[in-house]
Amino acid sequence: MRPLSKPAPASLPPGIGDAWLPAQRLESALIDTVGSYCAFCEMSIASGGAPQSKRTGPLQKTPRDLDGWDDLLPVCCYCYAQRENSTPVSTARYLWPDVDATFTLTATSPFVYALTTVSVVVTSGEAAAARGTNDVVLVKANPSSPDFARAQATLALYQLNTPGYDAASNTLTLSDSPQFQDQRLDLRTQAWARAQAFLDLLKEAAPYGDAVTTALMRQATMAAQAQGFWSVWMTAFWARYPDVNTIESLFVLTRTRQDYIITGYQSLEKTPSEPLARGLPGRPQPPPPGGAWTIFTGTAADRLAYPTP
């Protein structure tokens, strides 16, 4: 779960807890700040997402129920649905991507991602009673993390492996009925497969020199940006390239904006006349001295950790 840096944009009215902002403006501001990805499952929400409250889930339509900017995160339709009818929660019991170090490449990362063989049972529809196994990429809370309990709570709150997965029996229960299916597990597994395909290509390209390798790596970054599932790409590439500079140049930071699609507030020169402008060509500003753009807008690079060599 990508750790997010979510400072309140300067152009948002102060004290949004006191005044109801149209959801569309909130969503634009959130996406400009942390990127067009679900804060929990990390899928791309370029085709649609919604702001949700960490405390209450769906936003209530009265100003007094809105806790403010720090309480909001953008979510996909599947993560949204997990809390659609839930009661407010005590946020201290959960791990949150905008304040906690939710993912690192060390052995104590709170969340870990791994290709796992699960039992599959189909309960209804044409293929009812079919059984088998399937390889899917599960996200799990890591018992070696000091934040294990809170990670486990967040995993359960949003059912990040879909409601059909039962961890105790390692079984995925599916319906073959013609209804909307929760796509998160499939899409996460597809991202893993695509990352592996890039790693295979990089291996094949090795004899052709650095220029080919560099070009392929830029394409891998763009594929990850388009698809989302940042933690999956980080995990897969770290297994082959356990090198901080390589990983940061692929998925975290860039010191120039050349060749990367840089989005959000970091690429726009904000003026009072264009509050919350989004999708405008803008005039990109160079990173601050010694600084860098984040390739995935809003990644909290300062909360990432790498194994000490």
Ligand SMILES: [Zn+2]
């Ligand atoms: Zn989601």
